[in-house]
Amino acid sequence: MSFSKASVRDADVAGRRVLVRVDFNVPLDGGAVADDTRIRATLPTIELLRERGAATILASHLGRPKGKVDSALSMQPVAERLSELLGVEVRQAPAVIGGEVETLAHGLGPSDVLLLENVRFEPGETENDPDLAGALGELADLYVNDAFGAAHRAHASTAGVAGHLQGYAGLLLEREVTELTRVVESPTRPLVVLLGGSKVSDKVGVIERFLEVADEILIGGAMCFSFFRAQGIETGNSLVEEEGIKLAAEALERAKSSDCELMLPVDLVLGKNFDAETEIRESDGVAVPDGWMGLDIGPKSAAAYAEEIAKAGTVLWNGPMGAFELAPFAAGTRAVAEAVAAAPGTTVLGGGDSVAAMQQFGLGDKVDWLSTGGGASLELLEGKKLPGVEALLDA
Numbered sequence: 379m380s381f382s383k384a385s386v387r388d389a390d391v392a393g394r395r396v397l398v399r400v401d402f403n404v405p406l407d408g409g410a411v412a413d414d415t416r417i418r419a420t421l422p423t424i425e426l427l428r429e430r431g432a433a434t435i436l437a438s439h440l441g442r443p444k445g446k447v448d449s450a451l452s453m454q455p456v457a458e459r460l461s462e463l464l465g466v467e468v469r470q471a472p473a474v475i476g477g478e479v480e481t482l483a484h485g486l487g488p489s490d491v492l493l494l495e496n497v498r499f500e501p502g503e504t505e506n507d508p509d510l511a512g513a514l515g516e517l518a519d520l521y522v523n524d525a526f527g528a529a530h531r532a533h534a535s536t537a538g539v540a541g542h543l544q545g546y547a548g549l550l551l552e553r554e555v556t557e558l559t560r561v562v563e564s565p566t567r568p569l570v571v572l573l574g575g576s577k578v579s580d581k582v583g584v585i586e587r588f589l590e591v592a593d594e595i596l597i598g599g600a601m602c603f604s605f606f607r608a609q610g611i612e613t614g615n616s617l618v619e620e621e622g623i624k625l626a627a628e629a630l631e632r633a634k635s636s637d638c639e640l641m642l643p644v645d646l647v648l649g650k651n652f653d654a655e656t657e658i659r660e661s662d663g664v665a666v667p668d669g670w671m672g673l674d675i676g677p678k679s680a681a682a683y684a685e686e687i688a689k690a691g692t693v694l695w696n697g698p699m700g701a702f703e704l705a706p707f708a709a710g711t712r713a714v715a716e717a718v719a720a721a722p723g724t725t726v727l728g729g730g731d732s733v734a735a736m737q738q739f740g741l742g743d744k745v746d747w748l749s750t751g752g753g754a755s756l757e758l759l760e761g762k763k764l765p766g767v768e769a770l771l772d773a
């Protein structure tokens with residue numbers, strides 16, 4: 379399946395005002411942008427619009443201001459960073475909508491760039507309020523959604539506004555959907571899916587879908603303890619989600635009649651506490667004694683997973699194998715990251731923490747596609763429709 383929505387590349391934008399929803403929800407540190415990955419990811423769309431002589435009006439959320447103005451979550455630092463990256467002045471609107479913003483928007487010339495204030499300063503944003511969507515629509519002549527990371531939300535700036543302006547897909551959103559859809563619909567086989575992280579409940583939809591389409595699912599992270607409990611294995615003080623045990627049992631049952639193999643760790647690294655200074659030991663086997671918690675997959679498991687990754691035609695990875703933020707428990711995630719970086723097959727990563735791990739190991743540029751959307755990528759992989767994509771014009 380190719381991408382079925384109209385692309386910004388085919389939009390007639392010259393001399394027109396284009397409202398672009400972007401995902402500039404970046405980490406801040408001391409009033410400055412701490413990581414500009416998400417800003418850089420939208421540069422191709424902004425540059426395309428500027429080259430074609432459109433006036434660009436950017437809108438994004440930042441953090442969770444809960445419908446109130448919070449100066450700590452102003453877009454000002456983002457405007458500064460974006461100005462540096464684009465090499466032009468990015469104007470900063472004092473609000474999201476209103477008379478002053480309209481005057482600024484209507485005064486833009488070709489290739490000018492205006493950044494609205496944090497859309498979540500408006501209570502109507504997350505409620506998809508029609509008045510807010512309409513007011514956003516007043517600012518521009520057409521709409522582009524490039525905020526893949528927010529595309530699973532039906533908010534005023536991600537979906538509602540497309541009821542007022544013709545909506546096109548931005549280059550990032552288009553690429554994200556294309557890369558992730560290909561993994562599910564036409565992967566080079568074998569398709570190996572590596573899932574970790576903290577909760578089974580976050581990822582059960584993805585497990586169910588891939589039991590039907592993948593060749594192997596490799597489980598790591600705290601999520602494996604729900605599977606072990608479902609098999610009657612002791613998990614000590616490991617992080618176990620009670621709700622996850624039932625979900626894991628169902629997945630194990632479904633795996634029996636599936637062509638997809640579900641692999642679990644065969645050894646673990648244990649710690650007394652979730653702490654880098656804690657006493658640690660390697661377990662032989664996967665039973666965790668009282669007083670200990672499993673905080674990483676062990677070396678045998680990591681080697682076995684690396685071998686499957688090396689043989690894969692396509693690797694999809696979501697969720698770290700252990701508590702990689704703590705140095706003594708990072709080895710499993712690092713081993714798998716190195717295997718993904720060296721894999722001859724196509725490699726795709728989703729999930730905020732797994733992408734952060736890959737970057738932390740300096741291996742980010744060895745992956746074919748690093749998704750910018752955690753929740754959105756999971757929902758797309760599960761087969762759910764994303765409201766921010768559905769609202770756009772068909773191609």
Ligand code: ADP
Pocket residue numbers: 574575576577580598599600601617672673674696697698699700701702703728729730731732733752
């Ligand atoms: P992603 O953002 O890549 O989807 P998640 O948010 O699901 O990943 O999970 C990441 C978190 O899971 C990390 O903070 C990590 O510390 C935690 N984690 C992984 N394995 C374990 C474990 N065995 N015990 C406790 N926490 C774990």
Ligand code: MG
Pocket residue numbers: 729730731752
């Ligand atoms: Mg996460």
